[in-house]
Amino acid sequence: xxxxxxxxxxxxxxxxxxxxxxxxxxxxxxxxxxxxxxxxxxxxxxxxxxxxxxxxxxxxxxxxxxxxxxxxxxxxxxxxxxxxxxxxxxxxxxxxxxxxxxxxxxxxxxxxxxxxxxxxxxxxxxxxxxxxxxxxxxxxxxxxxxxxxxxxxxxxxxxxxxxxxxxxxxxxxxxxxxxxxxxxxxxxxxxxxxxxxxxxxxxxxxxxxxxxxxxxxxxxxxxxxxxxxxxxxxxxxxxxxxxxxxxxxxxxxxxxxxxxxxxxxxxxxxxxxxxxxxxxxxxxxxxxxxxxxxxxxxxxxxxxxxxxxxxxxxxxxxxxxxxxxxxxxxxxxxxx
Numbered sequence: 216x217x218x219x220x221x222x223x224x225x226x227x228x229x230x231x232x233x234x235x236x237x238x239x240x241x242x243x244x245x246x247x248x249x250x251x252x253x254x255x256x257x258x259x260x261x262x263x264x265x266x267x268x269x270x271x272x273x274x275x276x277x278x279x280x281x282x283x284x285x286x287x288x289x290x291x292x293x294x295x296x297x298x299x300x301x302x303x304x305x306x307x308x309x310x311x312x313x314x315x316x317x318x319x320x321x322x323x324x325x326x327x328x329x330x331x332x333x334x335x336x337x338x339x340x341x342x343x344x345x346x347x348x349x350x351x352x353x354x355x356x357x358x359x360x361x362x363x364x365x366x367x368x369x370x371x372x373x374x375x376x377x378x379x380x381x382x383x384x385x386x387x388x389x390x391x392x393x394x395x396x397x398x399x400x401x402x403x404x405x406x407x408x409x410x411x412x413x414x415x416x417x418x419x420x421x422x423x424x425x426x427x428x429x430x431x432x433x434x435x436x437x438x439x440x441x442x443x444x445x446x447x448x449x450x451x452x453x454x455x456x457x458x459x460x461x462x463x464x465x466x467x468x469x470x471x472x473x474x475x476x477x478x479x480x481x482x483x484x485x486x487x488x489x490x491x492x493x494x495x496x497x498x499x500x501x502x503x504x505x506x507x508x509x510x511x512x513x514x515x516x517x518x519x520x521x522x523x524x525x526x527x528x529x530x531x532x533x534x535x536x537x538x539x540x541x542x543x544x545x546x547x548x549x550x551x
Contacts, residue, residue, distance in 0.1 A: 268450040270313060271457070272397060274344055276305045278426055278461050280390045281399065283470035286423070289403060289414035291387065297547060301468035302386055303369040304540040306350050307334070307362060308460045311536035312453050314338055315351055318535040319359050329500045329539040333359040346389060353381055362539035391415040399423070422446050429458055430465070430474050432513070433493075434486040439513035453530075455516070455523050459497055460537060466490045467544030485510055498541035501531070 273281070283291045283298055291298065310316045318324065319333040336355045341348050350369060360368070367373050371382030392415075394400040399422050400415040417423055425444050433439050441458060443449040451457065465471040471490060475483045489512045496503045502524065504517045524534070 268448060269452045271448070271451050272446045273394070273399070273422070273426075274305075274347070274390075275309045275312075275457065275460055275464060276302050276346065276386075277390050277394055277397075277399075279305055279464045279468050279470065280387060281394065281417075281423055281426065282430075282465050282473055283468060284391075284400075284415065284417065286417045286420065289400070289405075289416035290412075295469055298468040298470065299386065300366065300370050300372070300547065301464055301544065302390070303366045303383065304467065304543055305460070305464045306346060306369065306383075307365060308464070308537050308540050309344075309347060310342075310351060310354075311533040312457060312460075313342055313347075314530075314533065315340075315342065315347075316354060316536060317532035318362075318539070320532055328542060329498065329535060330363040330542040331361045332535065332539060334362055334365060334536060335359045344393070346383065346386065346393075349383060362536060363543055366540070366543055388413070426461070427474050430462055430471075431486075433458060433462060433516065434475070434489045434512065435478070435482060437512060437514060439516050439519070452527070453523065455519055456534070456537060459493055459520075460540075462490055463494050463497070463541050463544050466494060467547050485512060489513065494541055494545050498538055498545050500535045500538040502534070502538070 279298070279302060280291075283295065285291075307316070315336060315338050316334050317337050319335050321333070324332045334354070336351065339351060339355045342351065353369075354365065368375075368378055368381040369383050371379065373379065373381075391400060392402075395402055395415060399417065399419045401418045403414050403416060404411045405414045406412075421444075425442065425446065429441055429447070432441060441454055443451075443454075447454075462471070465474065471487075475486050478486065489508065489510045492508055492510065493516075496506055502520060504521050504524075507517070508514060524530075
């Protein structure tokens with residue numbers, strides 16, 4: 216007796232292929248739909264910072280640090296106690312030149328030394344530089360304090376335990392890493408007394424040499440001429456004030472001698488004398504632009520400085536911050 220049995224037949228290859236293609240097409244369609252629906256984050260503030268050609272590629276602090284670094288060894292002198300304090304002053308100058316802070320516009324302020332005048336934030340937007348933004352945020356969230364007070368607080372030189380947290384940490388190392396990111400330095404590990412420590416030798420020597428030439432143009436040449444390059448383009452605002460800030464910052468940080476070491480004794484002596492003159496001349500507010508140099512160096516500086524100040528008439532209160540920091544630099548030997 217025979218019975219009917221149902222045969223189980225496997226699906227043909229053609230059926231499997233059609234199903235696979237159908238699923239694959241659905242997946243592709245879904246991916247395309249997802250890609251269409253994806254939105255790319257756009258930060259107009261970040262774009263504007265990248266396209267801002269009125270500020271140099273290197274900050275003032277980075278330039279001062281670079282002047283202090285040994286080219287091949289990649290570290291600062293172990294005996295330099297001034298540079299950390301001077302770098303905090305350079306932070307205030309950089310913020311002022313970028314239009315972020317200024318001296319409080321109080322007529323009574325002229326009774327006080329420039330470094331004892333109050334500072335306020337006038338533009339709290341980001342600069343794109345971490346150290347500057349960190350300092351700006353501290354200043355924005357506190358009451359107006361004097362220029363000297365802010366340098367002390369950012370350096371940790373204060374007895375006010377409520378504001379001890381205002382000290383900026385690892386400033387030199389963070390600046391060096393910033394220079395690594397900008398292609399000027401590289402990072403190496405070297406052994407110091409059984410400890411491995413990061414060092415930052417110079418990679419782009421043309422950048423450092425260009426900064427040196429800018430300094431020497433003011434301190435050595437009879438007629439000053441500021442050269443521009445990719446790190447310091449011609450579109451930068453306050454080119455001369457920035458160069459003077461670099462010189463006074465390097466002088467206060469005890470790294471100016473590194474720049475002048477290639478000069479003979481007489482030229483080096485005259486260069487330091489000119490730096491002293493500039494520090495005294497521009498630590499006044501307004502700048503003493505009618506005072507003639509006694510060294511016969513950069514004799515056209517006053518004329519160019521007058522033109523630059525006249526180009527930015529709204530920046531007088533910001534330039535008072537620069538003068539106040541210079542005044543602090545002029546008496547650093549008594550402060551530290």
